[in-house]
Amino acid sequence: MARRPASVRARTTLGATAVVAVALVAAGLAVVLLLRSNLGGQADLKAEVAAREVASQLAAGTPFAALDLPDGEDRPVQVVDEEGRVRAASEDLLRIHGTGSPGVRPGRPPSGDDDGGDDDDPARGEVSGGDPEFSTGRATVDDRTADYRFAAVEVTTPRDETVTVYAGADLAAARDAVGTAVRAMLAGLPPLLAVVAGVTWLVTRRALRPVEAVRAELAEITSSGDLARRVPVPEARDEIAGLAATTNATLAALEESVARQRGFVADASHELRSPIASLRTQLEVAAAHPELLDVGGLVEDVLRLQRLAADLLLLARIDAGDRPPARPVTLGGLVREELERRAAGDRITVQASIEADPRVMGVPGRLSRVVGNLLDNAQRHARSAVRLSVGEEAGTAVVRVADDGPGVPPADHERIFERFVRLDDARSRDEGGAGLGLAIARDLVLAHGGDLAVREAPGGGALFEVRLPAV
Template identity: 45%
Template sequence: MFRHPRSLRAFHWAPRSIRGRVTALVALLSMLLLIPSGVLAGMVTRQELADAGWLDARRAADLMAAADRAGRLTDPVVTSSVPMVNVIQVVGPDGRVRAASPDAAGLPALSTVRPTAADPQRDLQVCRAPLGCVRLSAVRVTPAAGSNVIYAGGPVHPGIKTGVFDALFAVQVLALIALAAWAAWKITGRTLRPVEAIRAELAATNVNDLSSRVPEPQGDDEIARLARTINGTLERLENAKGRMERALAAQRQFASDASHELRTPVAGLRAQLEEARLHPADTDLPALLDRTLSDVDRLQDIMADLLLLAKIGGDTPLEVCEVDLAETVRMEVGRRTATDRVPVELRLARGTVVMGVGTQITRVLTNLLNNAQRHAARGVQVEVRHNGRYAELLVSDDGDGIAEADRERIFERFTRLDASRCRDSGGSGLGLAIVRDIVRAHGGSIEAGAADTGGARFTVRLPLYHRPPGASPCAPATTHRPMAPAFAAH
């Protein structure tokens, strides 16, 4: 790559700050505008002064010609009528001076130029010692051949020759450029002051504390909108940080609970097998096998539930299809009739269709029925109904119910209430967590409440689905994505 030598790079210097750049730009534009304007103003001023001198000379010459025609000329000629004119001569046709002002007394004719009858007035400039350069107006008194000629005028102003006006305009232009640069520096500094405050506040912000906010200036200009945008971004980052912290805490709690739940049956298996190895003669082999198989079943259930949770929260696309809730409930309850501990009463509204993964919707129903069967005293009630734009699945039992303080906690992983802590009846502690994650992945909600029979009621709400004409009953696999990661904090 070609690099500029140091001497060349110096010509590419530019101020580092926006304030300096704006000031330099304003100064440059001021020079480009004011310098030509100053030069033009100087030229116009000089021309105006010159024109004013010629006008004074013409006026004085006309007055003297009128006085000559009226026979009122005196010698010496009085010049007080036009203050800027001090040189007047009345020259006869023979070239002799017949009258003159005091400043021109004793001098020969200032000029040999004589206006004609066709052109009775002429402007001319002559340089004659001791007057120096004089601007004259020559006026013919009468058209007659023997007419006098009046020469009237004054010396050229020395300021015009020495460039006083040029210097004056140069100083004025420089002062205006300096004023424009100073104003740009001050105004830009005042305008960018909130930006510096925003920068300082952002520099002091760190990832450990995102609660600080940048100052928001008044108004609706770009800087005010920038400050509001930054504060909005900081607020979103603070909220995201809080969600991440809660998610990490939930992950750590989940890992701790999962390791505990998995260690318990493994430890039981190990203890029973070691005891059987130490005392083989005193071991009841069939009973040992039953107990170990029970622990293996428990391990298998926990691992299956963990895999299902990972699948719900994973990125694996699943095909979603129309699911008739009423038909799904009827089939699942009919399949379980022989094994259920208490009877199940059904109240099903036809045409309650949702869009989802059929196996997961069935798992929601299975887990809720298992929970109800575990706690019911005499019976379980399952209802499917419409509620506006949602389909509702209600599973109720007549057991002891759930305390209001525990109605959110029961959906956390590995949560079993005190009444259900025993391994035989309490399950793995993942059933309701699985239900919640599946329902949320389908865009729905679930809540626990009190049933009319005194027990617990779980209400699942899912969006109703009406298939458009000509549409397929199933959607592509990539359209069904879980709403929350498997181990995220909800």
């Protein structure tokens, strides 16, 4: 099996050359056929003119012996009566159709009806006005044998004698012209295809030069690991420029993702170091002084470490594209279950207002985590009240969680959803957590096709609003 050319330039050049070759062959064939048809028509016309000239002489009463017949090899003429006798012929005409006798006509003369009548013959002293009959044959004129195109014209003399005039036109010139045209086309086809191939090769190389520049730069970026570099974008606003721009956008997103991952690893290491160091200190103290062992503190640090590890694992799954199967969930029922589960441990009682029970497609456990994280954040910052409402607006399920705490400055409305971010009044790890709750809540909401935003509550404080597409 033949291997395809590996180079795009080679395949493009071969394809373009093949297309041009097929087009040229088809066009050349059409030209040759048209030329041959035209030359054949001209031969028919010459033969008919010669035949009608002789027929006109006979119609005018010129005797057979006194006919002015064309001379030369290109227009042989023969006059045959209805009995097949040759009444006149060109001086140098020796043979027709190679039969060896000048009396053999180039084809059978037009015959009358089956009963021998002459109803179709021209009137006395007239030439047949219909189209002549044409035939192709061979004739020998002055020892030169060639192919001719013959025209047969009937004429009735004034003496009421009907004869057929056969006049031929030489086909050698027409065939030579066709052969010359074919040879010229065959001779010009290879150079023309070579020019097409060369031009296509050069144009393709110029067109693919930006692609090679992009490939080379990507190879350098891969080998160096420097994601801050970008591939060159051509000045021409074409598909290659679009490819380069998309590649740069992909590199920018990859750079941001890698930077985010590195920051995440660094922040996670920093957050894990604190409870681990606390556990180690307490264990070392307990080993030296068992009576000073603070079991409650150890349990609290272990729980904190467990929650942090669980949050980090959940974020890793979200980043990896983990999407458990979704199913219809009644949002009002899910919120009621979450409130019942946490009622005993709440620092501030949640004032719930479930105005509707919209259905959404999602993962119940993860949606419960969203509500729980928002309530944890509200109770951490609230002074005396936490309010929660569930409703539906224009086909969208809406969950709002508000507190009467200090609120979130407008400049931090987006930053608060970043990982490991704690605002100034929540810097304490004991009170402010690890800064992952809101980040996890937004990532989970976005994974469900919704949105999570924060703004100022009507009575002061922060208002977090979750919007999910309702079923």
